[in-house]
Amino acid sequence: MPLELSQKVLDDCKSLRVRRVSFHMHGEPLLDPYLYERIKYAKAIGIPRTYLSTNASLLTAEKGERLIQSGLDSITVCLDGTDSETFESIRIGLDFDTVFQNIKGFMALKKKLHSSTPHVLLQFVATKKNAAQIMDFKAQWSGVVDDIIIQNAISWAGDVELKVDASEPGHQSCDNQKHYIACPNLWRWMIVLSDGSIPLCCLDYQCSEKLGSVENQSLAQIWNGDRLKHIKSLHLKGAFHEIPLCRQCEVPYTSGNPKLRRSFPALMKLLYHQQKLQSTVMAALTRGFFTDTG
Numbered sequence: 001m002p003l004e005l006s007q008k009v010l011d012d013c014k015s016l017r018v019r020r021v022s023f024h025m026h027g028e029p030l031l032d033p034y035l036y037e038r039i040k041y042a043k044a045i046g047i048p049r050t051y052l053s054t055n056a057s058l059l060t061a062e063k064g065e066r067l068i069q070s071g072l073d074s075i076t077v078c079l080d081g082t083d084s085e086t087f088e089s090i091r092i093g094l095d096f097d098t099v100f101q102n103i104k105g106f107m108a109l110k111k112k113l114h115s116s117t118p119h120v121l122l123q124f125v126a127t128k129k130n131a132a133q134i135m136d137f138k139a140q141w142s143g144v145v146d147d148i149i150i151q152n153a154i155s156w157a158g159d160v161e162l163k164v165d166a167s168e169p170g171h172q173s174c175d176n177q178k179h180y181i182a183c184p185n186l187w188r189w190m191i192v193l194s195d196g197s198i199p200l201c202c203l204d205y206q207c208s209e210k211l212g213s214v215e216n217q218s219l220a221q222i223w224n225g226d227r228l229k230h231i232k233s234l235h236l237k238g239a240f241h242e243i244p245l246c247r248q249c250e251v252p253y254t255s256g257n258p259k260l261r262r263s264f265p266a267l268m269k270l271l272y273h274q275q276k277l278q279s280t281v282m283a284a285l286t287r288g289f290f291t292d293t294g
């Protein structure tokens with residue numbers, strides 16, 4: 001995305017009092033030549049929290065130093081295994097030793113520069129191939145990075161077959177297909193792709209449900225637009241199956257406390273016409289069940 005367009009989006013975020021901006025989506029953010037300028041701009045205009053997630057394959061000392069100096073608040077680095085065989089069978093094309101050393105090097109650099117930021121989360125996505133390594137992984141990295149998170153594998157709204165057994169550690173199961181909540185993503189985040197398009201959510205990697213574009217609309221216009229309102233109302237009615245993308249998605253069945261999910265339809269009836277209350281209630285219902293990485 002051109003720098004000017006990202007600055008327009010960030011200005012919109014500032015006026016909407018957005019608390020956190022993430023500088024990644026489906027690609028690798030360290031490939032972006034304007035990444036550091038975008039983060040600096042966000043910090044200069046007062047965005048409270050800036051964040052990105054990287055596979056760390058390009059996290060060299062030079063890039064690491066520029067990230068630290070940009071003012072980035074938090075970063076997730078991904079390593080899904082404790083040995084090269086496991087890791088490289090999951091992250092096809094990456095080299096375990098490079099990623100391992102880059103993460104260690106970045107932590108050393110932070111120390112050398114006496115920088116408390118960015119806060120570094122090390123993420124491990126559990127799959128059938130690596131689930132047995134979770135305990136060793138935690139032991140290996142505990143005290144080295146700032147935080148460790150074991151993330152549940154997701155099906156990308158049904159596009160990828162989940163190869164994780166629900167009983168395996170770290171996996172949050174769909175315990176009952178009858179109990180759902182409206183998808184909290186619709187109230188929490190807005191995604192802007194590199195061409196300015198706004199997809200429905202972070203799982204809509206093909207932008208099959210396009211809500212608009214920042215090329216010719218403001219974030220506020222899209223956030224308050226009729227299309228997103230309609231989709232939210234379908235979710236509140238429990239009719240999210242009417243949206244093809246949401247039909248196969250496990251998020252409504254895995255978000256929030258299972259007990260709360262049982263009483264959710266009744267609660268949503270009460271909230272249906274209370275637009276202002278919806279965001280607050282959705283945030284409260286799902287707090288702690290998403291990776292709040294900032």
Ligand code: SF4
Pocket residue numbers: 157183184185186200201202203204240245246249250251252
């Ligand atoms: S339910 Fe729909 S909006 Fe929510 S994460 Fe899944 S695909 Fe996205």
